[in-house]
Amino acid sequence: MEFGSAQQVETAFYAAFQKSDLEAMTLTWDDYEAVCIHPFGERIEGKSAITQSWQMIFAHNVQLRFTLSDSWVFSGDSYAIHLVRENISVDESDGVKTMVVLATNAYRCVDDGWRMILHHASPAPADSNVAPMGRMH
Numbered sequence: 001m002e003f004g005s006a007q008q009v010e011t012a013f014y015a016a017f018q019k020s021d022l023e024a025m026t027l028t029w030d031d032y033e034a035v036c037i038h039p040f041g042e043r044i045e046g047k048s049a050i051t052q053s054w055q056m057i058f059a060h061n062v063q064l065r066f067t068l069s070d071s072w073v074f075s076g077d078s079y080a081i082h083l084v085r086e087n088i089s090v091d092e093s094d095g096v097k098t099m100v101v102l103a104t105n106a107y108r109c110v111d112d113g114w115r116m117i118l119h120h121a122s123p124a125p126a127d128s129n130v131a132p133m134g135r136m137h
Helices: 006-019 022-028 047-058
Strands: 035-037 043-045 064-075 079-092 095-110 113-123
Touching: 006 022, 006 064, 006 079, 006 095, 006 113, 022 047, 035 047, 043 047
Parallel strands: 035 113
Antiparallel strands: 035 043, 064 079, 079 095, 095 113
16 A cells, blocks of 8 residues: 555554554554554564564454544654644443553655654653653653
8 A cells, every 4th residue: 555645644554553453554564664662562673573563452352442632743755753642532341431642653755655664652641731840851
């Protein structure tokens, strides 16, 4: 599949995530250079290892729904970085649960279109609308 823009890849990535569609998810990733860090996880390098990680996630058979907000985009001719807030909801036996994850998604333009090269996600702080005070690093 050819993606004409980073935004098209991002849309396909989250559609695959919501549907637990491993084949569609695999198509979004770059074949040669890719890194994925799931919340609380280690760095996963390479398309094969990343595909295995998604296969394990999708095996849980949990239906997640995503709404993205607070997007911030940096882009050039052959790269794009998207900072997004993933507002996630899931139906559970005792009702709908929601969570917020902050994600950095990076894309690059290759010969056959745009592909994801990085997905780094981490849980948002409890009150993520408040700017942190003081030095963080």
